[in-house]
Amino acid sequence: MASLTIKEALKHASNSLHDSDTSELDSEVLLAYLLKKNRSYLRAWPDRNLSTEELDAYQQLIEQRKSGQPIAYLTGEREFWSRPFIVSPDVLIPRPDTELLIDITQQKFTPSQAFSILDLGTGSGAIAITLALEFPNALVTAVDSSAKALAIANKNSQRLNSHKVGFIHSDWFKQVPTQAFDLIVSNPPYICQTDPHLLDGDVRFEPNSALIAMDQGLLDIKNIISNAPVYLKPNGILLFEHGYQQGKPIKSLLELLGFKSIEQFQDIQGHTRATLGKKP
Numbered sequence: 699m700a701s702l703t704i705k706e707a708l709k710h711a712s713n714s715l716h717d718s719d720t721s722e723l724d725s726e727v728l729l730a731y732l733l734k735k736n737r738s739y740l741r742a743w744p745d746r747n748l749s750t751e752e753l754d755a756y757q758q759l760i761e762q763r764k765s766g767q768p769i770a771y772l773t774g775e776r777e778f779w780s781r782p783f784i785v786s787p788d789v790l791i792p793r794p795d796t797e798l799l800i801d802i803t804q805q806k807f808t809p810s811q812a813f814s815i816l817d818l819g820t821g822s823g824a825i826a827i828t829l830a831l832e833f834p835n836a837l838v839t840a841v842d843s844s845a846k847a848l849a850i851a852n853k854n855s856q857r858l859n860s861h862k863v864g865f866i867h868s869d870w871f872k873q874v875p876t877q878a879f880d881l882i883v884s885n886p887p888y889i890c891q892t893d894p895h896l897l898d899g900d901v902r903f904e905p906n907s908a909l910i911a912m913d914q915g916l917l918d919i920k921n922i923i924s925n926a927p928v929y930l931k932p933n934g935i936l937l938f939e940h941g942y943q944q945g946k947p948i949k950s951l952l953e954l955l956g957f958k959s960i961e962q963f964q965d966i967q968g969h970t971r972a973t974l975g976k977k978p
Contacts, residue, residue, distance in 0.1 A: 702753060704729065705744035711760045724769055728759045731773040768900040778824040781831075783854050785822050788846035790908040791900055792824040795965045796885050796939055798972050800828050802963055803881065806935060806974075810835055813880035816929060817841065818870055818922060821908055823851030825883060827860045838862060839879075843869040844907065870918070871925045878931040884922055884938040890915040915941055916948075923951055923975075930977040942969030949973060 702710065708725050715721035730737045732755055748756070759772055770776040770791045776783055778792035779800055785791055807813055812835040817826035819842055826840035840863055842848050848865050855863050868874055889896060889909045896902070901909060911918045919940060926936045936957065940948055945962050952960050956978030965971035 701747050701750070703745050703747055704740050707748055707753065707756060708740065711756065714760055715763060718763070724763055725760070727769055728763065728772060729756055732756055732759060766899075766902055768903055770900075771903060776822075778822075779828045779832075781828065781858055783822050783824050783827075784850055784857065786846075786850055787903060788844065788905060789822040789850050790885075790904055792822060795971055796825065798963055798965055799825055799883055799885065799937060799939060800832065802937060802972060802974060803829060803883065804832065807833060807836075807881070809833060812836065814878075814931075815839065816874065816879040816882045818882065818884035819843075819886050819908070819918075820851050820865070821847050821885075823854045823863065823865075825885060826851070826863050827855055827858055829883070830860045830863050831858065836862075837864075839864045839866060839874070841866045841868045841870070841874060843867070844905070847905075847908075870921055871929060874929065877929070879929055879934060880931055881935045881937065882922075882926050882930060886918040886922060886938060886940075887911040888915045888919060888939070888941045888944060915944065916951075919944075919948060920951065923948075923955060923957075927955075927977055932977060934977045935974055936977070937972065937974045939972050942967075942971060945970035945973065 711725035712721045715724055718724055726737045726740055730740060762772055768791055770785045771787055774784060776785050776792050779797055783792055815829055815836055815838045817840045820826050820840035823840055826838050830838040840851060845867055848867055851865060866873055887909050888911055891910050949960055952975040957975030959976040961974045962970050963972040
């Protein structure tokens with residue numbers, strides 16, 4: 699490819715990504731990542747010529763994006779609650795919808811409150827680490843069945859100076875010590891294995907173990923709900939994210955198992971996305 703300026707390279711890349719609804723943004727994010735600059739630099743220096751090596755590397759990134767590779771996996775980073783989290787194909791990419799769990803926790807606990815939290819299926823550690831930073835007196839334990847995911851979570855904990863989070867390699871509750879928590883929070887797998895959305899977008903590249911659950915997407919949620927009471931203090935809270943069509947069956951299951959003060963919360967699109975219940 700002939701020598702191009704930043705402006706020309708961005709235009710070329712955006713045209714190449716014409717199938718993406720975010721082609722201009724994708725082009726800017728990838729070039730800024732490659733140049734180790736922020737996006738404002740691209741606008742400040744549009745006539746800067748890119749080297750042959752930079753253009754070649756940029757074209758490789760654009761080709762990977764054209765194949766559907768998520769931006770977060772190409773850059774190795776995704777923002778969550780205004781903090782940068784390391785991500786890899788070993789973990790689910792943090793999403794804005796999951797920030798609802800942080801918002802709900804802030805509604806239920808005060809910033810200086812001392813309380814204990816168990817995060818099940820922590821993945822990148824986004825939920826556990828964010829809660830540890832937002833609630834400096836909280837004791838946070840994060841669990842995941844994937845050793846590779848826990849390695850990423852540990853890196854994020856160190857990177858963001860959140861040293862109070864304890865990590866446990868466990869399949870849900872199996873290796874969790876028998877202690878009681880004030881809050882159990884989770885973003886578990888909840889997508890049905892036949893869901894057509896699994897063939898679209900970023901989820902094609904994300905770990906199935908973090909996405910898919912049997913029993914119409916409810917198997918892991920049922921496991922969490924049925925075992926949570928043993929690990930909750932009196933009036934302890936169980937809070938988790940779920941699919942937008944799962945609100946009614948989940949509320950019924952919580953009621954069946956005796957959970958009280960059940961609340962459901964909507965995401966930014968107005969869908970029921972999270973449910974809370976107190977220990978029966």
